[in-house]
Amino acid sequence: MAEFTLPHHHSDVSDALSIKETLDKTGNFTKVAEIFKNLGDSNRLRIFCLLCHREECVIDIAAMVDMTTPAVSHHLKVLKAAGLIISRRSGKEVYYRAADTFEADFLHKAVDKVMDITCPGRVDIE
Amino acid sequence: MAEFTLPHHHSDVSDALSIKETLDKTGNFTKVAEIFKNLGDSNRLRIFCLLCHREECVIDIAAMVDMTTPAVSHHLKVLKAAGLIISRRSGKEVYYRAADTFEADFLHKAVDKVMDITCPGRVDIE
């Protein structure tokens, strides 16, 4: 990346190189985008938010979000692979809940905040 | 929603109904998921972050993120429709930059935060 020049030159060209270099560390942006993508489906988002408020088994999750259990199971797999939720088996049931991590907690707050911004006047969970 | 009962009963069943009702206001979750989806593509995320730091024309954006101009134009359209960026024309060029809104600002900070969490030890822009 020794000789990068912008096709056009308006603002500080000096910054351009360093910004481009940061932008090139695509790995970072890919990771972050992946995380946002996890919450980019409304059903998955509903499940995640539910599991931030209560631990629940798959059948009850399915009942609360009004979906089939295979569909729910699929989304749980995605959220779990992302490290956003954890599970424990108790007898025949598997219970899921939000992971007790800084990331999951931050994302939950971020979702609440974005909902505050975009849906003013809404009624919050509890 | 008068007679909703959970298939199984573990924790407080009383909460279940109110949570389900909140979860049913799907409109809200759809809106929020839509916003996260906008940042759920690494190239679109790179463009958004770039435009949070500097105003730039399409050709230069394309050069900095190493993409074709039609591809960039497509992402700009998505981000603009979401209200995350704005544009102004000056002569032959169209300049884009992050919108000066609470939402765009919050999202920018959220991206930074998530990157801090997931990519520790990274070098920040500027």
Added chain:
DNA sequence: TTTACAATTAAACGATTGTTTAATTGTTTA
């Protein structure tokens, strides 16, 4: 009014995604 350049749009494409139905695995109880 041509010519050149910036940007957008259109059409086509391959790839990914979310859901459904059916089959399978895991666990408990009769």
Added chain:
DNA sequence: TAAACAATTAAACAATCGTTTAATTGTAAA
């Protein structure tokens, strides 16, 4: 061990998405 129930996995499908190439629109300079 057989039957019942919870959960996951598999296969198939339609729908969405991001990128490419080509064509088009918009603006300015020759």
